[in-house]
Amino acid sequence: MMQPTLLAVLLGFSAVAVAAAVSPASAQRRHDPATVARVDALLARMTVEEKVGQMTQLTIGVVAAEGTPQRDSVRIDPAKLREALVNRHVGSLLNVVGGSLTLDGWHALIGQVQDVATRETRLGIPVLYGIDFVHGANYTRGGTLFPHNLGLAATFDVDLARTAGEVTGDEALASGLPWNFAPVLDVGRLPLFPRFYETFGEDPLVTATLGGAAVRGMQRSGRVAATLKHYLAYSIPRSGRDRTPADVTPREVREIFLPPFAQAVREGARTVMVNSGEIDGEPVHASRYWLTDVLRGELGFDGVIVTDWEDIYFLHTRHRVAPTIKDAVRMAVDAGIDVSMSPSDYRFTDALIELVREGTIPESRLDESVRRILLLKAELGLLDAPHPDPAHRRLFATEASVRSAREAARRSITLLKNDGGILPLRRDARILVTGPAAASLTALNGGWTYTWQGTDASHFPEEPRTLLEAMLRRGSDVRYVAGSGFTQAGDLGAALDAAKNADVVVVAVGEDAYSEWVGNIDDLTLPEPQLRLIEAVQATGTPVVLVLVEGRPRVISRVADRARGIVMAYWPGMYGGDAIADVLFGEVNPSGKLPFTYPRHPNALATYDHRYTETTNNDFGRGPGGFNPQWEFGHGLSYTTYAYRDLRLGSPSIGPADSLAVRVTVANTGARAGRETVLLFTRQHYASVTPSMRRLRAFRTVELQPGESRELTFTIAADDLRFVARDGRRVLEPGAFDVMVGGLTGTFHVTAGGTR
Ligand code: BGC
Numbered sequence: 001m002m003q004p005t006l007l008a009v010l011l012g013f014s015a016v017a018v019a020a021a022v023s024p025a026s027a028q029r030r031h032d033p034a035t036v037a038r039v040d041a042l043l044a045r046m047t048v049e050e051k052v053g054q055m056t057q058l059t060i061g062v063v064a065a066e067g068t069p070q071r072d073s074v075r076i077d078p079a080k081l082r083e084a085l086v087n088r089h090v091g092s093l094l095n096v097v098g099g100s101l102t103l104d105g106w107h108a109l110i111g112q113v114q115d116v117a118t119r120e121t122r123l124g125i126p127v128l129y130g131i132d133f134v135h136g137a138n139y140t141r142g143g144t145l146f147p148h149n150l151g152l153a154a155t156f157d158v159d160l161a162r163t164a165g166e167v168t169g170d171e172a173l174a175s176g177l178p179w180n181f182a183p184v185l186d187v188g189r190l191p192l193f194p195r196f197y198e199t200f201g202e203d204p205l206v207t208a209t210l211g212g213a214a215v216r217g218m219q220r221s222g223r224v225a226a227t228l229k230h231y232l233a234y235s236i237p238r239s240g241r242d243r244t245p246a247d248v249t250p251r252e253v254r255e256i257f258l259p260p261f262a263q264a265v266r267e268g269a270r271t272v273m274v275n276s277g278e279i280d281g282e283p284v285h286a287s288r289y290w291l292t293d294v295l296r297g298e299l300g301f302d303g304v305i306v307t308d309w310e311d312i313y314f315l316h317t318r319h320r321v322a323p324t325i326k327d328a329v330r331m332a333v334d335a336g337i338d339v340s341m342s343p344s345d346y347r348f349t350d351a352l353i354e355l356v357r358e359g360t361i362p363e364s365r366l367d368e369s370v371r372r373i374l375l376l377k378a379e380l381g382l383l384d385a386p387h388p389d390p391a392h393r394r395l396f397a398t399e400a401s402v403r404s405a406r407e408a409a410r411r412s413i414t415l416l417k418n419d420g421g422i423l424p425l426r427r428d429a430r431i432l433v434t435g436p437a438a439a440s441l442t443a444l445n446g447g448w449t450y451t452w453q454g455t456d457a458s459h460f461p462e463e464p465r466t467l468l469e470a471m472l473r474r475g476s477d478v479r480y481v482a483g484s485g486f487t488q489a490g491d492l493g494a495a496l497d498a499a500k501n502a503d504v505v506v507v508a509v510g511e512d513a514y515s516e517w518v519g520n521i522d523d524l525t526l527p528e529p530q531l532r533l534i535e536a537v538q539a540t541g542t543p544v545v546l547v548l549v550e551g552r553p554r555v556i557s558r559v560a561d562r563a564r565g566i567v568m569a570y571w572p573g574m575y576g577g578d579a580i581a582d583v584l585f586g587e588v589n590p591s592g593k594l595p596f597t598y599p600r601h602p603n604a605l606a607t608y609d610h611r612y613t614e615t616t617n618n619d620f621g622r623g624p625g626g627f628n629p630q631w632e633f634g635h636g637l638s639y640t641t642y643a644y645r646d647l648r649l650g651s652p653s654i655g656p657a658d659s660l661a662v663r664v665t666v667a668n669t670g671a672r673a674g675r676e677t678v679l680l681f682t683r684q685h686y687a688s689v690t691p692s693m694r695r696l697r698a699f700r701t702v703e704l705q706p707g708e709s710r711e712l713t714f715t716i717a718a719d720d721l722r723f724v725a726r727d728g729r730r731v732l733e734p735g736a737f738d739v740m741v742g743g744l745t746g747t748f749h750v751t752a753g754g755t756r
Contacts, residue, residue, distance in 0.1 A: 029268055029302065031375055038383075039374040043367060045123065051366040052352045053089025054373050057130065057306065059343040060109070061097050070097035072141070073105030076112055085116050085127065088346055091373060092339055094130040094181075099451040100459050102141045103175060103396060107388040110176040114386040126386030128377055130179040130227075130306075134198060134448045135573055136164070136405065137171035137396070141450070142461060144171060144401040144574075148446055148551070149184060151412035151570035153200035153210055153595035154636070156677040156699050160408050161200075161210035165217025167401040169224040174396035176388025178380045181227045181273060183214045185260040188596055189607055192240030194519030197446055197551030197571050199235055201595025202607045202633065204256050205696050208263035215267045223381050228264045229273035230308060232290055233257040242517035243276040243318075251689070253279060255724040262299050270303040270376055274337065276311050283319040285311045286328075291336035304372050306339040307332065312348055326351040333361055338369035402575075409572040409579035411675075414592030415637040417566040422504065422543050424586025424639060428476050429503040432542075434483035434495050435533060437508035437549035439468045443486075446551050446571030447515030454513030464574045467508050467547065470581035484533040486512045492536045499537040504564075506584065507534050510550030513571075519551065524602040526554040534559040547580055553598045557630060568594065586639060591675035591701070593636035600630040608633035609692040634679045640670030640706065644678075644742030653749040656732055659717045660748060664741045666702060667709035677701045678741060680714050682721060685736040689723055694740060697721075718750055731755045 046054075063080040064070060074097050084090040093113060101109065110129055118124045137143025146152065146164045155161075165183070172180050187207050188199030200207040211228075218226040233253045237244040248257075261272070272295065275284040284290055285307055295301045315321055315328035322328035329351040332340070340348040355361040377383055415423065425431060437443040441460050444467070450459030471478045481498045484490035499505045509530040511519075525531075538544050538559065545565035546556070549572075560566065567590075569580050582588040597608050606614045606627050617625040643666075650661030668674055678701070681694035698714045721737065722730040732753040739746050 031379070035375065035378045039371060039378055042123065042125070042374060043371055046370065048353060048356050048363060048366065050089045050123065051363070051370045052349050052356070054091035054125070054370045055339055055352065055366070056088070056090045056346070056349045057092035057094055057339050057341045057343055058084055058090055059095045060093050061095070062344055063093070064097045071099065072102050074101065074109045076109070081113065081116055082120065085113070086120050088349060089121065090127070091125065092128045092130065094341065094343065096139050099456060100139045100141050103393060106140060106175040106177065107390070110388050118386055125374070126377060126382045128179055128373070128380075128382065129177055130181055131172065131177045132181045132448055133168050133172050133177070134182045134184065135446075136168050137175060138448050138450065140171065140175045140396075141459070142397050144397050144405045145445060145449065146405045146408050147412045147570055147572045147576070148197045149200045150188065150197045150551070150595065151572050152408060153206055154414050154568075154570060154592035155408065155411040156206065156593060156595070157411060157701055158209055158213045160404070160411065162213035162217040163404045164408060165214035165226075166220055167404060169218035169220060169226070170395040171397065171401070172224050173221055174392045174394075178223060178382060179225045179227070179271065180218060181229060182218070183211050183226065183228070184230070185211045185228050185264055186230060186235035187257055187260065189236050189256065190240055191552040191596065191599060191605065192521060192524055193235050193237060193552070194242050194514060194516060194521070195235065202597065203595065203609070203696050204259045206595055206699070208260040211260050212263040212267045215264045215269045219268060219270065222379070225270035225303075225376060225380060227271045227273050227306065228261050228269050230275040231261055231272050231295060232275055232284060233279050234275035234277055237277055241520045245278045245281070247280060250280065250728060251724050251726055254728055258294070261295070265299045265301045271306055272301060272303065273306050273308055274311065276308045276314070278319060283315055283321055285337065286315055286319075286321055286331040286335050288335045296336065302372070304338045304376050305336060307337050307341050309341050309343060312337070312340050312342070326354065330355055330360060333365065338372050405573060406575040406578065409575040410582055410588045412570055412572055412592045413579055413583045413588070413590050414568040414594055415583065415590040416568050416594075416598070416631055416635065417560070417563060418637055419564045422545060422564040423567075423584060425475070425504060425584050427474060427585060430477045430501065431471065431475050431479070432495075432498045432502035432505045433468050433471050433478060433480045433508070434498070434505060434537065435508040435547070436482070436484055436486045436512070436530065437467065437510045437547065438480065438506070439466045439482070440512065441466055442513045443510060443549050444571065444576035445573055446513045447519070449513060453515050453518060465577040467549075467577040467580050470577040471506070471584070474581050474585050483507070484529040487527045487529060489529040489532065492533060495533060496536050496540060499540040499542045502542050505537045505542050505544045506547060507537060507544060508547040508549055509534065510548050510554065511552070514551070524553070524555050524599065526556050531556075531558055534563070538562045545584070547584075549576070553596065555599055555602050555630070557600045560630060568592070589639045589672050589674045590636070591638060591677065593634050593677050593679070594631055595633070597629045597633045598631040598635070600628060604628070609695050611690045612693060613690070615693065638670070638674045638676070640668055640672040640674040642674070642676050642704070642742070643667045643669045644744050646711070647739075647741055647744040647746050649739065649746045649748050651748065653751050654718050655751050656718050656754050659715045662714040662716060662739055662741070662746070663711055664744065665709055665711045666704065666742065668704035668706055671706050673703065673705050675701055675703045678712060680716070681740040682716065683738045683740065684721065684733070685738070687723065687733050687735070689725060691723070721750065722756070725755070729755045
């Protein structure tokens with residue numbers, strides 16, 4: 001039931017009128033005039049302290065009772081909560097304390113918070129609570145957990161990404177949480193980066209398309225706000241380590257990293273979180289250019305900009321561009337932030353009040369941010385229904401949601417190698433399962449699972465299966481030996497003995513869960529103990545199938561050649577064990593494709609859209625071979641085979657306002673039904689900025705029965721062929737282009753260009 005709050009009653013608005021004013025998420029959001037009037041009336045009554053409070057976000061730990069276990073539910077210290085909400089006017093909270101809560105726990109917590117906010121504060125403005133549901137409802141016990149974005153991207157399936165967004169948004173709503181800090185729209189260009197798995201891979205189009213769909217899905221109820229993060233170029237730190245400088249050119253930022261944010265803004269995303277790092281020496285939290293000129297001016301974003309964790313203070317303590325905390329606050333507010341994820345104290349709050357009082361920051365600047373924050377609260381329905389609605393519980397972990405998470409996991413699994421048809425496995429084969437990822441649920445789910453790091457197995461439900469359990473259910477003779485830890489050596493002798501008596505060895509290797517900087521590494525190579533285990537079982541002569549359960553591509557070139565089969569599972573989420581086993585035993589015909597370039601060497605990290613000079617070898621540019629990854633972007637095998645033929649272009653040339661129709665026929669030439677993702681690339685022969693060897697321009701998935709073929713038509717607009725010139729503008733240059741699909745190439749010309 002929607003209850004009118006004290007605020008609504010005071011202001012004379014009925015819940016019904018406001019419900020009508022809550023507009024659904026749309027690409028071109030128009031704020032309802034009645035909502036705007038309501039927010040402005042509220043704003044007019046607010047003190048400076050109340051305004052600054054609305055711009056402050058605290059982590060829930062600040063108001064939690066000390067010394068009590070914070071499992072299942074959070075115990076609040078009422079005095080601390082009152083200090084935050086009543087005395088300091090804090091408008092937003094986030095996070096968990098000891099990890100995931102039950103649905104009841106969330107409802108009780110949010111209820112308690114909103115009771116104080118709406119009944120005890122002067123204006124009764126509800127709190128906006130934020131959470132990181134990054135691969136499903138990962139902080140609510142029993143929530144539906146999907147593969148992380150990297151695995152989702154391997155499906156290249158826009159509908160699946162949208163569904164994952166819908167389920168996540170709906171389960172956030174069911175938990176009483178209206179603000180989700182997802183999706184990550186950073187483009188994963190650097191596998192060292194410990195948040196690689198949170199990205200949709202290395203291609204901007206895939207990131208924009210799947211990320212945009214996720215936003216649309218997540219916000220479909222109109223009651224949950226998505227957050228585009230981390231704006232901008234967070235994922236390309238030169239050191240590979242989290243929150244370190246991205247020394248990337250503004251041109252590249254616009255070419256690669258900006259388009260997904262632009263797309264998601266068009267999809268109606270309500271909030272944006274800022275990159276904790278810096279671009280070309282300028283911390284993004286202090287960048288008026290990126291936050292205001294580009295995000296608001298060029299992209300037209302009119303929602304709320306939230307900082308990342310403690311990042312305003314870091315302008316002083318880490319980036320050292322601000323001599324004091326007060327300078328840091330001034331810089332970030334000048335740059336354009338609306339909400340400071342402070343998150344553990346009131347230094348931001350105090351400094352901002354002081355800056356306004358002394359006239360350094362005009363109060364009108366606060367009004368801009370607070371207006372946006374209150375509009376967000378109003379449009380999410382919080383002003384009228386701040387408490388979790390028990391009726392929304394029915395949206396939680398439904399059968400359909402679980403089905404879609406299972407489907408996403410199955411569809412993400414990517415078959416990288418299958419020599420001599422070692423896969424699928426026979427059910428009656430003598431199978432040894434070994435390796436550190438085989439019996440681990442934490443590794444299947446990765447970071448952000450029940451706890452920040454995802455490593456506390458005690459939060460996990462009983463029912464989902466590890467890969468080993470899934471294998472035991474399917475095979476008639478499956479044995480298990482641990483073999484090795486993720487980073488520590490194990491009993492190789494036992495693995496060796498068992499391997500000798502097996503028909504095939506499945507070695508599940510990779511990475512256990514981590515989040516953010518905790519996942520920093522100095523070497524992309526798979527840790528030595530795991531390589532030793534693989535080499536040991538390979539030495540027995542028994543065929544070896546590797547299963548890679550990892551958040552980023554760890555280099556395995558030392559063992560890849562001798563592996564008969566290799567399956568990439570990414571971090572597939574709660575249903576990953578079943579999904580991998582389904583692929584290994586052939587119940588599912590694999591259809592995932594790599595959404596990134598899998599490196600062969602730790603220092604050879606060129607992406608698929610590299611330039612020509614990156615392909616040449618050390619022989620004065622005469623020979624190729626400089627680009628030699630383990631597997632290319634888009635690589636992924638199937639238990640059936642496909643053939644591409646009859647590539648036909650609608651016209652040999654197009655003008656700058658035209659589109660080109662590209663037709664191609666795809667045939668299933670094998671014996672099994674399958675799902676093939678068709679990737680269409682273009683390449684410009686010559687351009688004033690060195691052109692990429694190829695750029696993905698379109699993709700589509702088709703299901704084909706054995707012997708079936710289908711003609712697909714793609715439409716490529718000349719506008720899609722623009723690139724960012726050094727002056728930052730998007731230019732189309734006339735000349736010859738290749739279009740490449742499934743090994744076929746055609747050529748066409750663009751007759752005239754132009755700049756925008
Ligand atoms: C992360 C963000 C996250 C925030 C709140 C930060 O450390 O970088 O992605 O949304 O914490 O938990």
